[in-house]
Amino acid sequence: MPVMNSPYNGRQPSEFRILTELEGVPNSRSLEVYKKHGGYAALEKVLKGGMSPDDVINLVKASGLRGRGGAGFPTGMKWGFVPKAPGEKYLITNFDEGEPGTYKDRYIAELNAHMLIEGKLIGAYAIGASKSYIYLRGEFYGEIAWCEQAIKEAYDAGYLGDNIMGTGFKHHMDVYIGAGSYICGEETGLISSLEGKKGQPKLKPPFPAVKGYLGQPTIVNNVETLAAVPWIIRNGAEAYKKFGTEKSAGTKLFNISGPVVRPGCYELPLGYPLKRFIFEDCGGLIGGKKLKAVIPGGASAPVLTAAEIETITMDYEAFAGAGTMLGSGAVIVIPEDVSMVHVLENLMHFFKDESCGQCTPCREGTGWLLKMSRDIVNGEGSPGDAEKIADVAGKMMGRTICTFSDAAAGPARSIPQKFAHEFLEFYKSKQNAAQAHG
C-alpha cells in the first residue's frame, strides 16, 4: 500500500486521503462499503440540498480543482463553457490512461469505481447532461468489469435512471471500450472513437464544450478529476484548498515507475517535493543506483536532470517554470547506467506508433524522428544528428491539430539538449567499435 513515508507540513500521511480513503479497506469495491465511507452523500446534497447546477460549478471553481488527465485546465471553468441552451449534452470520462508511466485512474476503479460514478453524476447535473459514457481503453479488461459492475449497482440502487433519488433528475451512463490507441486519450480523439471512427482528434474551433460528440456540447473529464468531486462537495472548496499550493489546489495521485524500491500510486498534496517523493516515499532506486534523470509527468514531459530536481515541487507552476510539465503526474526515474540515447529511441518509437496520421507534420515527423534516433543507436550517428532531431521536433510543435506533436517534441528536444555530451560519447564509442571490427 503506497503511502507517504512520514508527516508532511505538520500533517499525518493519513490526512492526505481524498481519493484513497478506501485503500486497505476490505471489499472496498462494494457499494455498501462506499456508502459507509460517505458514498453518494455528495450526490444527495447536490440533488436534494437545493444546489443549482451553477452552484455546483461555482463550488468546483472555488476549489481550484484542475484537470488531472494532463492538461491541468480548471474543471469548474471547463464546465462553465457548456451553453445553457436546451438540447442534448454529454459528459464523457476519459479512462483511456495510455500515457507511459501513468497508472492512477485504474487504481481509482480498483479501489471503488463509485467514486467516479458519483463525481460524474454531479458533473452531469452541473452541465445538464442526461447521458454519459466512461470511455475505457480496451486493454483494461479488469477495470472495464469493475466499472460495468458499479454502473449496474448504481442503477439498482436508484443512483442512475430516469428519476434519480426521486428528484426527477434523469441520467443514464454506459461504458464504451476502446481498441488500442493512445491518441484516444486526447479529448476530441476520444470523441471520434466514441462515434465509431478512427480516434483522430478534431479541428478546434469548434470546441467540444460547444460542439463535441455528435455535434452536441460535450465535456471530457479525466477519471481522477471526477473522482475528486464528491469529496469537494461534501467538504467544501476551502477544505480542498487546504491541500496543495495556491494555484495547484488539492491532492493528486502520483505514479512512479522505473527501477524504484516501492513503486505505486501515491496520493500526495500538490506542491510536494519531488526528491522527497522519489527517495523517501518510494525508497530510492533499486540497488542504490544513482539517479541520472527524471521524466516528471509522463512520456511527453521534457526530461529533468538529477541536478534539476533538487528542490523542485510537484505542482503545475513549478514544473512549467522548469520547462517541463506536471502532466498526468507520472514520475519515471532513469538510473545512471541507462543510456539517454536509448531512452530517446524508445520514446520516439512510442510516438511513431501512436501518431494517428491525420496531419502531415506529425504523421511524417514522428516517423522521421524515430528513423533518426534509430540511426544513432545503430552506430550511424555523427555530431549534429541529435541537434537535428531536436530541430525537426521543434518544427512540428504548435503546427498540428492536437498537441501530440508537442508531446513528441518534449523528449525529442529536451534529451538532445540536456544530454548532448552523452550523444557525443555515443558516436565516438560506436565509431571505435566499428573501427575495431572493421
Add this chain to the structure above:
Amino acid sequence: MASFFSSALNETIKGYLGRYETKRSSILPILHAIQDENDWISKEAVQALEAEHGLSVVDVNEVLSFYTMYRKTPPKPYRLEVCGSISCWLNGADKTIATAKAHIAEAEKAGKPVPFECHKVECLGVCGYAPVALVNKDRHLNVTPELALKLIADYSKKDLPAAAKKCAADLAARSSKQ
C-alpha cells in the same frame, strides 16, 4: 441465406447496433465481439457486417486497420503481449520479450511448438509493476524473463480457449474447401 455469424454473435451484434446514439458507434464493440468468438476478424466477417447489418465496409475497415487490438490474421491460441514502453523498458522488458521469442522459436524448431506468439506492445497502464504483459485477456505484472517462460509453460498445459479452437476449426474448414 445462412448468416456468416453464429446466432449468439448475431444477437450480440444487434445489441450493440441499438445501444449507442448511432449505428456507427457500434463498430468498435462489434469487432471485439467477433474477435472474442473467432479469435480474429476476417474479410468475410467485414463483408458480412455490410451485407447482413448495413455497416459500411470502408468505415469498418478504417477502424479495423487503425486500432491495434484487432487481429486481421489468424493468431496462435495465446498472445503474450509485453509492454515495451519506457517504464517497462527501464525494468528489462526487452529481455523478457527476447527470451520469450527465442523460447517460442526454439520450441518450434525442436518440433514441440508452444501455442504462443509474442509481441511488443505500447504502454499497458500499470507501469509501476513493470514489465507488464497480457496473455490474451489476463494481465500479469513484474513479468521477468523467468516469469514469461513460466507463463508460457503454464498456459500451454491448459485446455485451449474456445476462440482458439473455433479459429483452428474454421481454418481447417477453409483449407479443406480448397
Add this chain to the structure above:
Amino acid sequence: MSNQVTLSINNQSITVPAGSTIMEAAQKLGVSVPHFCWHPGLSIAGVCRFCMVKVEGMPKLQIACNTPATEGMKVDTVSSDVKDAHKWALEFHLINHPLDCPICDQAGECELQNYYMKVGKYQSQMEDEKVLKPKALDVGDTLVLDTERCILCSRCVRFEDEVTKTSTLGIFNRGDQATIGTYQDRKIKHNYSYNLADICPVGAFTAKDFRFKCRVWFLKETKTVCPGCSTGCNVNLFQNSNQREYYRLKPRHNADVNGHWMCDTGRTMYEHLNASARLPAPLLNGETVSSQAALQAVTDTLKSVSADKVAVVLTAQFTNEDYKATLSTLKTLLKGTPKVFVWRDESEKAEDFDGILFRGDRNPNTRGMMDVFKEQGVSPVMLKGDFSALASAAAELTLIFGPEVEAGYPNLGKALSRFVEVKKAVYFGNTLNESAKKMWLRMPVKVFAEKSGTFVNFNGVAQKLKANPPVFTAVKGVDEYFADLSKMSQATL
C-alpha cells in the same frame, strides 16, 4: 452591416461576410495562401497544416482555412516565421513522397511542385529510407491510384462523402502507414470520378485515358461550355496546339451552373473533336467534293423547290446563331417557312436528373433552340422514334442537323437509315456512322470547340462557347455555311 467583418491581410483591407475564414478572405482579396487540403467545394479538414498565417494577438501561427475572420483582425502571410512554417510544411510533405516526377502525369500541374517553386526551394534534410506503399492501382474504369504519391489531404474522401455520397474511399492504418484506398478491390463507380483526379493536388489519382499521353505543358486551355447535356457545365478544354489534338476537359467553377464539378460523361467530349473521329470533307453522292461544290448543289435545289417542300430536321445541339442563320436564310431564300422538325432520340428521358449535374436531355441547347423558334414564329413537329410525320411531309429537300455528341443518341444508326429514305437528304454533321453513307450530301461542320456561339442551358442561362482554330481548316460552322448559301443564291439571281 453587422454581418460583415473587415480585416486586413498584409496591410490590405478586405470585407467579408461574418463567419468567413481567413482563407476565404484571402481568396477574395487575391492573396495566395499556400494550401493542399482546403477546397472551396468541400468541408474543412485542416490536415495539411500548410496554410499557416500569423494573426496579431495570437501567439501561435494559425491555419487560415479554419480560423474565423473577425473585425479588425490583422493577418500576415509573408513574414519570415510564416515563410519558415510554409517551408517546413512542405518538407514534411516531401520526406516520404516518391521521386516519380519523370513518370508522373501530374508533373506541370502538381501542387507539390508548384509550391516547392513558390515557397520552398530548399535542400531537404531527409536522408533515411522513404515509406513505401502500393502504386498504380486500378480503382475503376477511369482512374489509377498511386497511394505512395498521396499526401493524405483527404479531399477525395470528402468528395466521396459529401458530393457523390458514395463514400467509397477511406484512409486506413495510422501514423505514416496511413494509406488512401477503396475497400479491398472495390472500384469507384459513379459518373463523377474524374473530379477526384482534378482535386487530387498530386499524382495519386490520375486519369486512365490521359495516362502517359501528353505532358501538360504542351496543352493550351480554352474556356468553353460542355455540350454533353442541358446543364452546360463550364469547362476548360485542353488542346495540344502543335498537333491540333484535344486531350481532356476539366470543370471550371461557375456558382450558377455547375459549381466546382462536371460529370464523367462530359469528360469524353474531346474524343469526337479529333480528326480520326470526324468526317473531313463533304461527300456528294458518296464522292468527296469541295464545300463550294457541295453548297452549290444545295443552292440549285433550293431554287427549284417551294417552302412547303423543304423539311428542316434539327437536333438541339447547335448554337443559337446556327439556328437563326439557318431559319432566317431559308425563309428568305424560299420566301416562306419550311417544315421544321425536332429530332430527339427515342430512348431519351429528358426530365431525368441524377441529382448532381447530369441531365436526361442530352442536348446542350434545347432552351436556346426553343427561344429561336419563338422568335422566328416556328412551330416544330417532334420526331422521337416515329418518323412518319417526316415521311408524310414528302419533302423534296430535307436538311438534317445531326447530333455532334452521338452518345446522347444511342439510336442514331436507326434514325439515319430512316433519313436516307427521304429524297435529297442533306446531313450537316460529322458522323462516321455507316448508316449515313446513303445520304445525298454529307456536310462536315465545326464542333463546339471551334465555335463561338451561344448555348442556353435548361435553366435559361445563356453561355458563350470559345472558338479554337479548326482541326480541318476547310470545315465551317452551320451559320457560316448559310451565310455562304445566302451569298451564292444572290449571286445567281
